[in-house]
Structures are given as structure tokens and as C-alpha cells.
Amino acid sequence: MPSRSNDPVAQVLQRAAAGILDAVVAVAAANPVVLIDGRAGAGKSTLARIVAANWPLAGRPQLIALDSLYPGWDGLDAGVERALHDILRPHARGLLSTWRRWDWEQETEAEASAVTPALGVILEGCGALNPATARIADVRVWVESPEAPRKRRAFERDGDGFRPHWDRWAVQEQRHIDRDDPRALADITITVP
Structure with missing residues (x-):
């Protein structure tokens, strides 16, 4: 999975994804859980998409962004708790579960999505990695990046919102x-410029 880009961020994320994929294979499980944590704009979502697109195991992983679970701008902790309760714990117990997407415009829960325990899970977002989630994850990733480039990337992605x-x-x-x-x-641990 070599990067053909001259973009240093893309190169770091490609190398990081290769390391994560090696770790997924080393787990030797059909349904591993990968947690990708870091601050806004660090590169978590892009990294998670690269890992999902190159998933080395049978079946597609279930890629879930905590952005879909946070109940609004003050909901980091609540979103992580929802992920733990509705996604990670049932998956670890081999149970089919559902979680509800947060509709940011309507400020309410929206449609439900199923999580099957037969497939791996990639959960990405700030707060994904804490003592409770770490105990039931197979691969734990922290992405860091300086504030100025994180802020620039976040505003380019999300604009004035x-x-x-x-x-x-x-x-x-x-x-x-x-x-x-x-x-x-x-x-x-990954450091993104």
C-alpha cells in the first residue's frame, strides 16, 4: 500500500495504515476491534477510511465515526458512552446490536444501524480510547498533530459549521x-504533520 502522493500527511497516514493492518492480522481474530482516537483535525477519519478500504480479513469492517454518535457540541463523553454501551460491549459479547445516528441539524437521534459481531469494527473519533474501551479493543491507536494544522484541516473539512x-x-x-x-x-501512536 505505498503512497504515490508527495503530500507528507498522506504519506504518514498510508504508512500508519499499513502498521495498523499488520496489527489487525497479528490479532488472529475474524472480528477485531480497532479504536482510532485523536483531537479534531488530526487525521483519524482519513486514517480509518484507508484501514477500512484495505482491510486484510474476510468481510468488510464496520466503520463507525463517533461524529455520528456525539449528541451535539457538548456531547463528547455521552457519545463515547453510547459507543461503549451500544457497539463495543455487545460486539465483545458476540451479540448483534444497534446504535442510533445523531442528526446534528435536527438535534435528535435518527436512523438505527446494526452492528454484527461476525465482522470487525473500526471506531474512530475523539474519546474512542479510554480505560473501558481499551480493555475490549484489539488494536488501539492514538493520532497526534499540532494545533495549527489540525485547525486548518478541520475548518477546510467542516467549514463554518x-x-x-x-x-x-x-x-x-x-x-x-x-x-x-x-x-x-x-x-x-502516529504523529501527523
Whole structure:
């Protein structure tokens, strides 16, 4: 999976994805759980998509973004708790489960999606890696990046929708980092320029 891009971010993410895929194979399970955590704009979603697109096991992994679970701009912890309760714990027990997408425009829960225990799960988003989730994950990833490029990437991706909420979201991210120390829980740490 060599990168043909001259973009240093793309190159780092391609190399990181290769390492994650090697770790997935090393787990020797048909349905491993991969957690990808990091602050806004660090590259988590792009990395998760690369890993999903190159999944080395039979069946497609279930790629779930915590952005789909956070109940609004003050909901980092609540979204992670929903992921743990509705996705990760049932998957670990071999149970079929469902989770409901958060509709950001309507500010309410929307359609439900099923999670089958027969397939792997990639859960990405800030807060994904904490002591409770780490215990039931197979591959734990922390993505870091300096604030200025993260902010630029986040605003390029989300535009003015994110701009007024950056500081309020950053407070929740920092609380998660201080409380849960996701970097210390990670098997793989990636630094994105």
C-alpha cells in the first residue's frame, strides 16, 4: 500500500495504515476491534477510511465515526458512552446490536444501524480510547498533530459549521486527554504533520 502522493500527511497516514493492518492480522481474530482516537483535525477519519478500504480479513469492517454518535457540541463523553454501551460491549459479547445516528441539524437521534459481531469494527473519533474501551479493543491507536494544522484541516473539512465550536470542543478533548491518557493506552501512536 505505498503512497504515490508527495503530500507528507498522506504519506504518514498510508504508512500508519499499513502498521495498523499488520496489527489487525497479528490479532488472529475474524472480528477485531480497532479504536482510532485523536483531537479534531488530526487525521483519524482519513486514517480509518484507508484501514477500512484495505482491510486484510474476510468481510468488510464496520466503520463507525463517533461524529455520528456525539449528541451535539457538548456531547463528547455521552457519545463515547453510547459507543461503549451500544457497539463495543455487545460486539465483545458476540451479540448483534444497534446504535442510533445523531442528526446534528435536527438535534435528535435518527436512523438505527446494526452492528454484527461476525465482522470487525473500526471506531474512530475523539474519546474512542479510554480505560473501558481499551480493555475490549484489539488494536488501539492514538493520532497526534499540532494545533495549527489540525485547525486548518478541520475548518477546510467542516467549514463554518465547526469554527464557532472549536474552543468548546477543545475543552472536552483536553478533559478526555487529562482524565483518560489515551496516548498511554495506545498500542500505536502516529504523529501527523
